[in-house]
Amino acid sequence: MATKSKSQSKSQSKSQSTSQSTSQSQSQSQSKSKSKSKSKSKSQSETQDRQRPYRRLESERRLKQLMKRYYLWTKVGPKLGFKTAWLTSGAPVEIPLAMGVIPQYPENYGALCGAQRVSVELCQAAEARGYSPDLCSYARNDLGSIFAPDKAPLKGLSRPDVLIACNNICGTVTKWFEHLAHHLNLPLFLLDTPFYRGRRPDHIIGYATRQVEELIAWCERHLRRPFSEPTFRRVVARSAETITLWNECLDMCTARPAPLGCADRFLAMAPVVTLRGSRAALGYYRLLKREVIARLERGEGAIRDERRRLLWDNIAIWYDIFNFFNRFAEAGISFPVDTYTSAWSGAIDINDEPARGVARIYSGIYLNRDMQTKIDLMARMIQRYDLDGFVLHSNRSCKPYSLGQPVIYNELLARTGKPGLMIEADMVDSRHYDAKRVASQVSAFMEVLG
Numbered sequence: 147m148a149t150k151s152k153s154q155s156k157s158q159s160k161s162q163s164t165s166q167s168t169s170q171s172q173s174q175s176q177s178k179s180k181s182k183s184k185s186k187s188k189s190q191s192e193t194q195d196r197q198r199p200y201r202r203l204e205s206e207r208r209l210k211q212l213m214k215r216y217y218l219w220t221k222v223g224p225k226l227g228f229k230t231a232w233l234t235s236g237a238p239v240e241i242p243l244a245m246g247v248i249p250q251y252p253e254n255y256g257a258l259c260g261a262q263r264v265s266v267e268l269c270q271a272a273e274a275r276g277y278s279p280d281l282c283s284y285a286r287n288d289l290g291s292i293f294a295p296d297k298a299p300l301k302g303l304s305r306p307d308v309l310i311a312c313n314n315i316c317g318t319v320t321k322w323f324e325h326l327a328h329h330l331n332l333p334l335f336l337l338d339t340p341f342y343r344g345r346r347p348d349h350i351i352g353y354a355t356r357q358v359e360e361l362i363a364w365c366e367r368h369l370r371r372p373f374s375e376p377t378f379r380r381v382v383a384r385s386a387e388t389i390t391l392w393n394e395c396l397d398m399c400t401a402r403p404a405p406l407g408c409a410d411r412f413l414a415m416a417p418v419v420t421l422r423g424s425r426a427a428l429g430y431y432r433l434l435k436r437e438v439i440a441r442l443e444r445g446e447g448a449i450r451d452e453r454r455r456l457l458w459d460n461i462a463i464w465y466d467i468f469n470f471f472n473r474f475a476e477a478g479i480s481f482p483v484d485t486y487t488s489a490w491s492g493a494i495d496i497n498d499e500p501a502r503g504v505a506r507i508y509s510g511i512y513l514n515r516d517m518q519t520k521i522d523l524m525a526r527m528i529q530r531y532d533l534d535g536f537v538l539h540s541n542r543s544c545k546p547y548s549l550g551q552p553v554i555y556n557e558l559l560a561r562t563g564k565p566g567l568m569i570e571a572d573m574v575d576s577r578h579y580d581a582k583r584v585a586s587q588v589s590a591f592m593e594v595l596g
């Protein structure tokens with residue numbers, strides 16, 4: 147066996163320690179230069195942020211992380227044996243969540259595709275199969291992602307086990323989900339919530355309650371999962387707290403300057419739609435509320451120099467959301483309130499019987515109400531948020547939202563005396579958006595606002 151002499155091993159250990167210290171100092175200098183370049187890029191992005199007419203939310207990072215994890219869960223969960231359901235945005239997610247079922251939302255996915263500007267291709271894939279270009283673009287986007295998954299982000303949503311639709315937002319979802327049931331050969335539950343005018347008659351709540359009870363039994367049967375009332379109550383309690391936090395954030399926008407802008411709210415609403423009732427969503431809205439309070443305490447608005455305040459009506463123009471609202475922000479115009487992100491503000495009463503509580507909330511949402519109620523609500527918003535005018539998005543896809551807007555426009559003008567603007571677009575199908583025309587309408591409207 148070869149043995150090393152003392153001097154050999156001394157010189158070896160010296161050279162080792164020299165090379166160690168060299169590599170240590172190299173790695174130290176590397177990490178120093180890394181941290182230098184990190185802090186440089188951080189200060190660059192801080193400078194860029196300071197130059198922007200709007201302030202970015204710190205909690206945006208958490209939101210992105212949350213939604214990334216959620217979409218990952220929708221992809222991995224089914225492979226691990228979790229059941230999954232596709233729901234419309236107005237369907238009672240608390241029921242599948244309480245049964246450990248992963249909820250997926252084709253409408254939310256449509257917004258994501260719109261923001262990534264891939265919806266036109268997906269809509270075209272649906273049109274190539276014979277679906278009319280007049281059909282809601284969320285529906286065409288979803289069908290297109292099934293027919294052409296290679297063109298769809300994440301290759302589309304994961305195949306569901308069941309479909310749950312509620313017609314409280316529109317009649318389109320009824321036909322859309324019927325097509326999905328036919329095409330994917332899946333069971334569909336349709337929760338029917340009658341449209342009503344003014345005060346809701348009690349029989350509607352009774353009718354919807356019986357269907358919610360049926361839905362619970364239907365889910366147990368088709369998903370082969372037991373329904374536990376104590377778990378459901380816990381999910382409902384979290385859902386109610388999440389919605390309360392969301393409402394508080396929206397409410398704080400009555401302040402001048404408004405701490406949240408329209409684009410902030412459109413992005414921040416994703417978890418309250420898709421994950422209300424989950425711990426992750428609750429944690430995010432606690433953080434958002436803290437940030438909104440901090441902005442109020444510092445007197446900071448979502449935009450740097452708020453001079454005018456407007457109401458936004460209808461869904462966002464997802465493929466142009468930042469350009470569109472930035473143009474206003476640059477002119478010192480903010481949007482402290484809108485009719486869309488506040489549509490998820492109803493919480494189930496924890497003291498109510500679960501089925502009745504679900505029926506009461508889901509049958510009473512904004513789009514299930516008559517036009518007069520909508521006008522009253524918008525007029526109240528204009529007064530309460532101390533607004534200088536309103537912008538109505540005539541959304542080609544969403545007829546229940548957009549039909550009647552000329553009447554709403556005239557009524558709001560007459561009742562509040564505030565100027566309004568109506569623009570034509572589509573939430574995800576940019577073929578119906580004339581950016582130049584809209585830009586010149588916006589410029590003319592800004593002149594009116596002064």
Ligand code: SF4
Binds near residue numbers: 285547
């Ligand atoms: S028609 Fe309107 S409410 Fe119905 S799914 Fe389309 S965007 Fe949603």
